[in-house]
Amino acid sequence: MTDALDRPRPARTRPAGPDRRSDIALVPLRAFLGITYAFAGLQKLASTSYLSPTATAGVAAQMRAAAHTSPIAGVLGTVQQHATVFGLLIAFGELAVGIGMILGLWTRAAAVGGMALALSFLLAVSWHSNPYYLGPDIVFLAAFTPFAIAPPSRWSVDGAVARRLRLERPNPSAPAPDEARRRFLETLTIAGWAGAVGLLGGGAVAAMGRLVGSTGGQAAGGAIRLHPPVAAVPNGSTTTAATTTGATTTGGTETPSTTPPATTIPGTAVGRASDVPVGGGAQFADPATGATAIVVQPTAGSFEACSAICTHEGCTLGYNGAVLQCPCHGAEFDPATGAVLQGPAEQPLATLKIRSAADGNLYVEA
Numbered sequence: 001m002t003d004a005l006d007r008p009r010p011a012r013t014r015p016a017g018p019d020r021r022s023d024i025a026l027v028p029l030r031a032f033l034g035i036t037y038a039f040a041g042l043q044k045l046a047s048t049s050y051l052s053p054t055a056t057a058g059v060a061a062q063m064r065a066a067a068h069t070s071p072i073a074g075v076l077g078t079v080q081q082h083a084t085v086f087g088l089l090i091a092f093g094e095l096a097v098g099i100g101m102i103l104g105l106w107t108r109a110a111a112v113g114g115m116a117l118a119l120s121f122l123l124a125v126s127w128h129s130n131p132y133y134l135g136p137d138i139v140f141l142a143a144f145t146p147f148a149i150a151p152p153s154r155w156s157v158d159g160a161v162a163r164r165l166r167l168e169r170p171n172p173s174a175p176a177p178d179e180a181r182r183r184f185l186e187t188l189t190i191a192g193w194a195g196a197v198g199l200l201g202g203g204a205v206a207a208m209g210r211l212v213g214s215t216g217g218q219a220a221g222g223a224i225r226l227h228p229p230v231a232a233v234p235n236g237s238t239t240t241a242a243t244t245t246g247a248t249t250t251g252g253t254e255t256p257s258t259t260p261p262a263t264t265i266p267g268t269a270v271g272r273a274s275d276v277p278v279g280g281g282a283q284f285a286d287p288a289t290g291a292t293a294i295v296v297q298p299t300a301g302s303f304e305a306c307s308a309i310c311t312h313e314g315c316t317l318g319y320n321g322a323v324l325q326c327p328c329h330g331a332e333f334d335p336a337t338g339a340v341l342q343g344p345a346e347q348p349l350a351t352l353k354i355r356s357a358a359d360g361n362l363y364v365e366a
């Protein structure tokens with residue numbers, strides 16, 4: 001008995017792979033990234049305005065707006081031509097990254113995909129965030145990095161498959177010759193099922209979104225775009241001068257007849273006033289910069305115009321009948337003054353002088 005107690009105990013061996021506590025430490029972050037990206041993808045697919053070429057909250061409008069400020073403006077200019085395809089790629093890409101991160105399935109590939117999406121959003125949209133840490137994309141880019149570097153966690157599908165194959169090794173200390181191939185094929189099968197569920201789920205969410213959108217009205221931010229002005233007027237001042245059109249004779253006295261008094265319209269016609277609904281808004285290109293602007297008509301006959309580019313990170317603003325709203329992070333602006341009514345934006349919008357003229361057009365003054 002004494003011998004047994006005195007006998008030295010075998011040293012406790014640590015399990016192979018990362019320590020359990022450090023292994024579980026990243027699980028909450030992985031869950032957050034996965035849920036957030038899956039939700040973002042599904043939200044885009046469900047939106048009736050996301051793929052609309054004219055909606056202010058649409059991917060096409062966001063690309064148009066970003067093309068004026070982004071360091072990859074040239075790329076965005078090309079991509080704009082295929083905004084719907086890229087919009088779908090982004091939405092399904094986010095969904096795939098989200099599912100991969102939630103399950104821990106092909107975690108490194110999902111993390112690299114998440115980094116690529118975050119980097120593209122950073123370059124396209126939040127490049128000018130000031131200070132830089134207020135932009136979320138740079139934070140997402142950093143948050144994905146550990147998962148692109150670290151080995152598979154035991155709390156993941158990747159880790160579970162690897163562990164099971166390790167237990168089946170004929171020689172526990174050496175991998176079986178076909179272990180890597182079997183691991184790939186097993187995770188490929190699971191990825192196929194997860195992809196099919198993702199595709200079906202994404203399609204169902206998109207269909208439901210359109211069903212609800214078509215019965216419940218257009219999603220917020222679906223502003224129209226102004227049509228070209230009637231009898232387009234060249235840039236600069238336009239003058240309708242008083243002109244003599246003939247003469248009438250009254251009681252032997254010849255009196256020249258003229259058109260109505262001269263009207264001077266300084267500025268550039270940007271579209272038809274009748275295209276802007278009362279209580280609604282419409283986009284147009286700012287004649288001075290080419291950037292997207294928005295004109296609203298809060299009450300019949302009164303027009304106000306501002307830049308439609310959110311000063312936070314450059315998303316295109318919509319109008320809810322009272323304020324200009326940003327679909328990205330919820331900032332609100334006063335369309336009359338451009339003032340910030342609600343953050344996170346801090347800088348006001350540039351306002352434009354606009355007025356309607358008798359010819360039915362809206363003119364932006366220089």
Ligand code: FES
Nearest residue numbers: 310312313326329
């Ligand atoms: S882009 Fe962030 S609030 Fe508008």
